[in-house]
Amino acid sequence: MADILAVENLQKHFEYGGGLLRKPRLVRAVDGVSFSVREGETIGLVGESGCGKSTTGRLAMRLIDATAGSIRFAGADITRLGGRPLKTLRAQMQMIFQDPHSSLDPRMKVGDLIGEGLRLFPEIDAAARAGRIAEAMERVGLRPEHADRYPHEFSGGQRQRIGIARAIVMTPKLVVADEPVSALDVSIQAQVINLLERLRSDLGLSYLFISHDLGVVEHISDRIVVMYLGRVVEFADCRAIFRHPRHPYTKTLISAIPIPRFGVKRERIPLTGEVPSPLDPPSGCHFHPRCPFARERCRTETPPFRRLSDGHWIACHHPLED
Amino acid sequence: MARFWANKAGVAGLAIIVVCILVAIFAPLLAPHDPLAIDISLQGMEPSEAYPFGNDEFGRDILSRVIYGARISLGISLFSVIFSLGLGVVLGAVAGFYGRGIDNAIMRVMDATMAFPAILLAIAIVAAMGSNMFNVVIALGIVYVPRFARIIRGAVISLKTREFVEAAISLGASDVAIIFRHILPNCLAPLIVQATAGFAYAILAESSLSFLGLGAPPPAPSWGNILSESKDFMLDNPMMTVYPGLAITFAVLGFNLLGDALRDILDPRLK
């Protein structure tokens, strides 16, 4: 199947701090990220705070500009696209945000919020727009007659549905979902996840699903990208990642997750310390200070992101045995 | 709206302001005498039935002057707030939205303006440009420009990173659309609160300017002027100074009450 999105060696560097008398420090928020999303596929992008997963999503969406690297969407290079072509393109890639409270302008009616993107297309007149808004609302399980209510009249789960309707009304090919269920309660989270899965098969969407919750990611993804401090450490099929993780970080991450079942005591790989600050990442492999298997080479040499076997990519000098 | 009517202090403030505005509009009907009519025979008279607030050094009716004073004091403050609001919003929005060099340049000038004690800057401007109505409006207004600009700039910067603005950008909305549809409407609350404070400040500052002889040029009956003219008679006829002072306090109190109430309602963080 063809790739709908392919990013290669994507980099985003920010300047942090500094001032009149001090040179700003360079933060490599995203530092050489490569992966692809096939048509109709869901890619899960996981990692802990500060790993650059949200920045990667925004780079792919072209909400922020990459420092280096390339982004290809449906075969075309969009890394430097600007102006009108970029706006037209944006209809085909939509975003769903984490916080259903801050991602909806509190002063706009739900119908206007959902239909805002359609206004860019003069060929869609008011009647057609209203029709598509109603259709999108119905698809996500909202009552179309609620289009003239304000976001604050809805609960968290319903607001997230509004956010989803705003994305799918544009009939996108790709949806970047940034922690779309993290702010929701468990019982509501399940509703939204099922909705996203249903929409994917009904509308033929592809997802880039960003989350820190491995349980959710495992449930929804076909393939998974694991990030640590701005770099991809492992990229493989969902099952391979969870059953046979090859990168020590992936394995410790998975082993750290408790399972809600009685008597299941997981064998946990002891992990010391916390994620280092992206301001001051460790040398070589960023994970080496916490890695139980680190050797000298890991300290000095950045492991290349390489193909280990068919469809299994990894950045590690000493991958775990299969 | 319902929350506003439930706020007694705010309603009281609004009522005071409405009274002041009505007095200003209907001054000719309410004032018993011509505020400018000079009658030397009534010079410095104690309050009487015909002249309930007494007469000033030229025998003018103080009550009528206080009533007409509402026109001038409210008028000057209205125009100065409009001036500072307009300029402040534009500067602040441009600085906040475009950032970097433009932001730096604008905010440096704003900082420099704020480096002067407010009333001193107004005094200096009027002293340099001469005291007429227009200059007083500008002098009072300029002082408040940085305050509006800072609020708008801060709001724009924080709103710019809010997800709903990001969402609008991802939908392809233009800069202008984002500023006018998403950002400015969400800045309204702090702007309204600051504007009410601006009114209160302008009335007070105008009276200070007038007191120093740098406000609305005499014989215009601004409240500050009435006070200034009466202070030489203070020992013989203290009530002459009491009434215009009360008028100022009353009007300013109205704006402050309203401002507090609006802040409580519009900014739910402060309770």
Add this chain to the structure above:
Amino acid sequence: MFPVLKIDDLQTHFFTRTGIAKAIDGVGFHIDKGEIVCVVGESGCGKSMTALSVLRLVPHPGRIVGGEIWLDGQNLMAFSEREMREVRGDRVSMIFQEPMVSLNPAFTIGNQLIEAVRVHRKASRAEAWERSVEMLRRVDLPSPEARMNAYPHELSGGMRQRVMIAEALLLDPVLLLADEPTTALDVTVQAQVLDVMVRAARESGTAVMMITHNLAVVSEIADRVVVMYAGRVVEQGTTEEIFTRPAHPYTQGLLRAIPTLSTAAEDDAPRQPLYEMGGLVPSLTDLPPGCAFCPRCSAAIDLCAAQKPPAFPLGETHAAACWLRRTEG
């Protein structure tokens, strides 16, 4: 032998402009000495308010309007404010959710720990300092002496939460209230902090009332579980009972709605959609007259809508407030 904590028909209501919100509407459970009990539920179910009610620190405009809270056989509701202050931080301590905002940013770690000792114990600064450093060491905080002079913002989230745990256990309380202590932390840090808390509590024989929405965490650390929904306890039992024989439809749904990691033992069957509980959490100002979960319950019968179900015992330790579990007599 009294239980460490016994809560009986607790009612904490919030008197808001839009009406009375029954944040806690008749909650009852107990915690035995040294036991770890997890109170689980979704946001707004009243679990945090239960902890604050135990300390009698319900924020304005909330008020405890009924029920009893017994600590070691003493009725806390009858205590004066002064007596309550002696309980807080000494016999009962609390850990909060956000380590970023629960430590005072204006004081050093040492200042805050020493203060915690000296409120309740006659100790010199040096003794309090000693004790604090010792406690920081027990929660595995690296270089504890140096951290005593640090300000909270100079520590990472995980370290701050260790400081909170240290402070809470400084005076060997009989009960520790832990309100979502690891929710704000990264997964890998979460596991470490949780381990430290449980170990330190067990060492000092402190009973723990842990509040969480994360059922997975519950299954790892709890001795017993209390499930709350809309201000009421819907089910309680041992961890085994709750996870292997959940009796209340809400508990059952909650357990099925979580996407969990499949372990290697499981088959490669295609994925099923998650179990969905329809509907929304009811508003606390407008609770249905019967069972609060009734509008979302697929097994509801007529009685559920009409009458509030009492807790029906299902065993010595297991009970569910569900009409379907009605036991005769």
Add this chain to the structure above:
Amino acid sequence: MLAYFLKRTVLMVPTLLLVALMVFLLVHLIPGDPAIVMVGAEADPAAIENIRRSLGLDQPLPIQFIDWFGRLLSGDFGKSITSGIPVLETILERFPTTLVLTTLAMLFSVAIAIPSGVLAAKFRNTGKDYLFMLVSLIGVSVPGFWLGLMGLLVFSVQLGWFPSSGYVPVWQDFWQGLNYMTLPSITLGFFMAAVVARMTRSSMLEVMRLEYVTHARAKGLSEWTVLLKHALKNAFAPTLTTIGIQYGMLLGGAVVTETVFGLPGLGRFVVQSIYGRDYPAVQGCILFIALVYMFVNLAVDVLYKVFDPRVKF
């Protein structure tokens, strides 16, 4: 701390330059010829020409500015047109009175404001709080100079508690001087007291909602310890900023207050210079006051760190 202070001073340079430029332009952008404005149109043309040359007005504006600014840096604020005395000399002679007045006003207002703000926060939404809110609202609504006039009328004229005219500096006779300063500093500080008290109340309320305050209560601390140690230290940081800003209001208000009470301070000198169209004096005074104000705010920023250690230097 010292390093930060120096760094901030360096960072102040651009603002300082802009401030100087604005003061300069204030006089030079006056419609018409400043020289004529100063001496009046009827004056002898030779005198006008003389002033023009002595002020360098025959040069192009940028040159004039550089010239003027260069002399400023060497401490030359120009000479008064009316008296011929160097402006800086008069400023330094007059400023102590203004400094004493504003400092007393500040001390008075902070001493009143912080306790009452804390109390109002503690008793929020009760009768005590409403009374406090009303009084403080009136405080920010009364024109200060009018309050001064009323104070003179009641306490000096009617009751005779304070002298109604004359002046003795505090450094000549402390108690006598204080007697002359009491009424002016109270009326001047009244507005500030109300502003600072309101700020204290609202930032206390803001802080009291935070989790670390609940945490402090959960430790078993008494309500007063929670309020005065844990809440106030945090709430004081924004209050401190307000105090800094309000000090500027005091410097401005001093102009009017000194006029009302006939105190020979810098503010009175500004007004006299304006009446006398003594532009070098006006320029000098305004620049000087702006400088004082900027340094007060700088000091406040440095102090801020004590109350909020999160601030990075």
